[in-house]
Amino acid sequence: MSRNSPAPDYSALLQDLTGVMPVERLVTDPLRRLAYGTDASFYRLVPQVVAEVRDEAEVKGVLAACRRHGASVTFRAAGTSLSGQAVSDSVLMILGSGWTQATVEDEGRRIRLQPGVIGADANRRLAAFARKIGPDPASIDSCKIGGIAANNASGMCCGTSDNSYQTLMSMRLVLADGTLVDTGDADSVAAFRASHAGLLDKLDDMGKRVRADETLAGRIRHKFAIKNTTGYSLNALVDFTDPLDILTHLMIGSEGTLGFIAEITYRTVPEHAHKASALLLFPDIAEACRAVVLLKQAPVSAVELMDRASLRSVEDKPGMPAQIRGLAEGVTALLVEARGETAESLSATLAEIGAVLGGVTTLFPPDFTTDPAEYGKLWKIRKGLFPAVGAVRPVGTTVIIEDVAFPIASLAAATVDLEHLCRKHGYDEAIIFGHALDGNLHFVFTQDFGIKAEVDRYARFMDEVAELVVGKYDGSLKAEHGTGRNMAPFVEMEWGAEATGLMWDIKHLLDAQGLLNPGVLLDRDPKAHLNNLKPLPAADALVDTCIECGFCERMCPSHGLTLSPRQRITSWREISRRAAAGENSDALRRLYDYQGIDTCAACGLCATACPVGIETGLLTKSLRGRRLGGAAHAVGQWTANHYGAAMSATRLGLSAAALVSKVAGPGTMAAMANGLRKLSGGRTPKVGEHLPTGADFTPPVNAQVGERVVYFPTCAGRAMGPASGDPEKDSLPTVMTRVLQRAGFGVVMPDGLDNLCCGQAFESKGLAATADAKAAELEAALFKASDHGRLPIIMDASACTWRMKTYLGERLKVLDSVEFLHDSVLPRLKPARQDQPVLVHVNCGARKQGLDDKMIGLAKACARNAVVPEAVGCCGFAGDKGFTTPELNDHALRHLAPQVPQGCEAGYSSNRTCEIGLADHADVPYRSIVYLLDRVTR
Known part of the structure; x- marks a missing residue:
């Protein structure tokens, strides 16, 4: 589309699109359009329409x-x-559900992937091979x-030999004219060769002309040598x-400007299990780079260069090795990794690398470690560099990571x-690091795009960077x-007029109307890179360090339903900006109440x-508190003061519902309740x-002797028993x-149990002061019960354990039931593993405590088949959201039901409220993991 073309009639287009897909998947409200106007780059374009496509027919x-x-x-x-490829001021086509098929073929030697598969998930499918x-x-x-394919993304190990271009085997693609071709299907290829003979002839002619031009062909080969x-x-x-x-290889790296990649088949590469890493320190950059040249010929899998500023940016962070502190100016580090198929082959590789390093000067002798914990610390240095700059930048600035390549x-x-x-x-804060084996350097700096003088400084800087990379070293600007x-705007500067003209020919051949992602990859405007710069105004100290990278989105249960964490922050930033500027933001605020x-x-x-550790939920809870009126605060305080009565009322209500369920049946009871919800x-x-039914529990007499532990039964477990149809009848x-007594522990419970609460329920509503007051009460009771902290303290709901661990810090040692059962109880018992399969859900509280392996380990110790469903993270029940905002729970668990194994006995987790929603969506009972341990050790 020409820049001088008349603007499209988006109302008419929207009406047209309703014939393509359901209207609910056509986003037009201003808040979500604003949210989708952001990617990880420093550009913003607000789309007119966001179309969530589910299949190839909708794409076409x-x-x-x-x-x-x-x-x-x-x-x-x-x-x-990172470079603005995924934003638009027109139609933004996003991947909905239905694009996550991954098929492993030929014993893992190739894998067929749809575009919605997360890269790490593809690797998880291949790990067994x-x-x-x-x-x-x-x-x-x-x-x-x-x-990954559209950007020809690479990384630390793949270099120029294992990227998408080199490992592509076949592709399903949709061209701008709507034609679908599958190059892995002979019939599809034959049909395409017949229907698009003219296009293929032009590509054939273009290739022949380039190959016949030795100067141009040589130039191209030279440019892609790095x-x-x-x-x-x-x-x-x-x-x-x-x-x-x-055609298919032109699609790689085309950034959505030539067509839509609907599926790609990769040739896979080995993933050797045996690894070793070493951090090598050199007196200066010259010696480090001399080592890189030598290591290029050695059997290394990765060599990461870090300049002195990079090391300085992380040297005081927790977990950093002591040797990077206090180094002299100019010291440069290389983080080297080697891999081997066997321990013996790795040893031989390390010996070869050691011989190579004998020809360079290092500050300390090379010391390779094969201990995963130790080399994990070394790679933490490298992975912490970008966040280190992003987290300390001034409010209102953005963090920019550029990447260039030079001949080694x-x-x-x-x-x-x-x-x-x-x-x-x-740019005194700038740091430089990168994939040294490929001459690939990243430089990270902070930039304010809200001030014209700062934008002008950035423009001068980028002009000189381009001149340095291309003019002096003939490197790659990207x-x-x-x-x-x-x-x-710099493509022609790097490639020259002839090669750039060839690129424009390719664009016009495959996208004659110029409708696919205009302004990306090619642009005749020399100042295009200075347009549509994204503001990052102050919004709230809780989230101001957000760099809008989007790493958070895969974790969020509401992503795809309303907003993701990144989108919540983006939206709140705009609302805050408008408020500061005296502009009206009422419409956005009303939408944000529900969506945000x-x-x-x-x-x-x-x-x-999150690279900078932002918990967007803290902002949400803060905003909930701000919008509560005095009456809501008073009700919260009354409930906190009369907590035992509130719990009794909850038990009575659940018991009454259980009676209805017993008489009318669970289905009828649910239908009646939800009919009332609809009417209301x-x-x-x-x-x-x-x-759940109302819980029936009488605290035991506290043990006075023996190996005592303090057990605090949390509120949900004290109030909510098993569901009425669950074969298990005892309360948590x-x-x-x-189970604790069976393992030989004497159980002690704190005094005043009925009134005790960690405050989690109040905190989630935004009642922070009330929540902390309840946590303080509980702390005092636990301090007394544990003999001033001498006895271990166990809590049976992971969300509550996390809340108290965070609140208490080091004042008292609190253990989650999952970790105590795994570490201290299981070794004392002899489980008889059951044959019936079980489901396992590692809830958010357990995940934040790093208890994934222990939860799964408990389940596998008790059942021969313990299934952890894929793509099921946070359940979205969120305390009571499953009752009040059930669409969140429905969306979060949309992938659960198809993964329930045949003959499944039950599902197991460690949060009673989460288990309600999980059971409803899986249609099998869900209980605490301790029930499973109890069953197999009776």
Whole structure:
């Protein structure tokens, strides 16, 4: 689409799109459009329409509608792109559910993947075969295959030999004209060769002309000898003679400007289990780079370079090795990894590497470790660099990570020049690190795009960077992050007019109307990289360090229903900006109440994936507290003061519901309750067939002698018994006490049990002061019961354990039931493993405590078949959200039911409220993991 073309009629387009997909998957409200206007880059474009496509037919339908209306369209996978590839001011096509098929073939030697598969999930499928996909970007736990292929993303180990371009075997792709071709299917290929003979002939002719031009062909080969994602993959024209191969390899790295990758088949690469790493310190950059040149010929899998500023940025962080502190200026580090198929082959590899390193000077002798804990600490240095800058940047600035590549022979001089250039332009905080074997350097700095003078400084800096990389060293302006928007104006500078003209020819051939992701990869505007810069205004100290990378999104139960953590922060930033500027934000605030606040589970899992440790749920809870009126605070305080009575009322209510369920049946009881909910407009709670009964529990007499432990039965376990249809009838505290006593422990419970609470329920509502007051009461009771902290303290709900661990710090030692059962109880018992399969759910509280392996280990010690369902993270029940906002629970557990194994006895977890929603969606009972241990050790 030409810049001078009339603007599309988006109302007419939207009407057209309703014939392609359900209207509920066409996002038009201003809050979510704003939220989807952000990717991991420093650009913002707010789409007019966001279309959530579920299959290839919908992709073709959206493309057809956009062609009819002359509207541009951008494809988006995870939105972790760093160069602005995944934003649009027109139609943004996002992947809905249905794009996550992964098929392992030929004993793991190849894998067929749809674009919605997360890279790390593909590798998990391949782990049993000791294989992995070649690309290994740093964002592999979050980014999706569609983006990995479209950006030709690489990483620390794959270099130029194992990226998507090199490991591509076949592809299903949808062209701009709506044609679908599967290059792995002979019939599809034959049909395409017939229908698109003209297009293939032009590609064939283009390839022949390039290969015949020795100067141009040589130039292309030279450019791709190092990492290069600037512009299109012109190497396809010299590497292949079949125009279909040329086409598919041009799609790699095309950033959604040539077509839609609907499926890709990769040749996989070995994933050796035996690894060793060493941190090598050199007196200066020159010696480090001399070592890189030598190591290039050695059997190393990764060599990461870190300059002195990089080491300084993390040297005081927890867990960092002592040797990186207090180093002299100029000291440069190389983090080296080697791998082997066997321990013996690894030893031989290390000996070979040691011989190579004998030719260079290091500050300390090379010391390779094969201990996973030790080399994990070393890689923590490298992985902490980007967050280290992002977390300490001034509020209102963004953190930028650029990536370039130089010929290895020039790496030392180029690194020094790059350091000088950063200081020249006032980017004193900048750090430089990268994949040294490929001459690939990343430099990270902070930038304020809210001040014109700062934008001008950035523009001068980027001009000089381009001149340095291309003019002085003939390197790559983009090595692995993709050209995107911020290098599109520099493509001709790097490639020259002839090669760039070839790229424009490719674009026009495959996208004649120019509708696919315009402004990305190629742009004739020399200042395009300075347009649509994203503001990052102050919003709240709880989230101001957010860099909007999107790593959090895969953890969030509401992502795809309403907003993700990144989108909540983006939206609140805009609302805060408008408030500070005196602009009206009422419409956004009204939408945010539901999309941002009410549907946030506040589970905290986002923090476990966030590079800078942000827990967006803390913002949500703070906002909940701010919008509560005085009456709500008074009710919360009354409840806290009369907690025993509130728990008694809960038990009575559940007992009454259980009586109805017994008389009418669970299905009828649930239907009646939900009919009432519908009539009330959602004001009454949703009730499922697995609603708990009222708990029946009498605390035992406290043990006075023997190996005593303090057991605090949490509120949910004291109030909620098993569901009325569950074969188990005893309450959680009864079963926990029984198992502890069976293992030889004497159980002690704190005084005043009925009134005690950790405060979790109050905190989640935004009643922070009330929550902390209840936690303080509990602390005092636990302090007394544990003989001033001498006895172990066990809690039976992981969310509550996490709450008290966070609140108490080091004042008292509290243990989750999962860890105590695994570490201290299981070794004393002799479980008779049951044959019936069980489901295992590691809830958010357990995950945040790092108890995944212990929960699964307990289950596997008790059952021969313990199934952990894929793509089931936070259950979204969130205390009472499963009753009040059930769509959150429904969305979070949408993948659960199909994974229930035949003959499943039950599901097991460690949060009573989570278990309600899980049971409703799996249609089998869910209980605490202690019930399973009790069953097999009776």
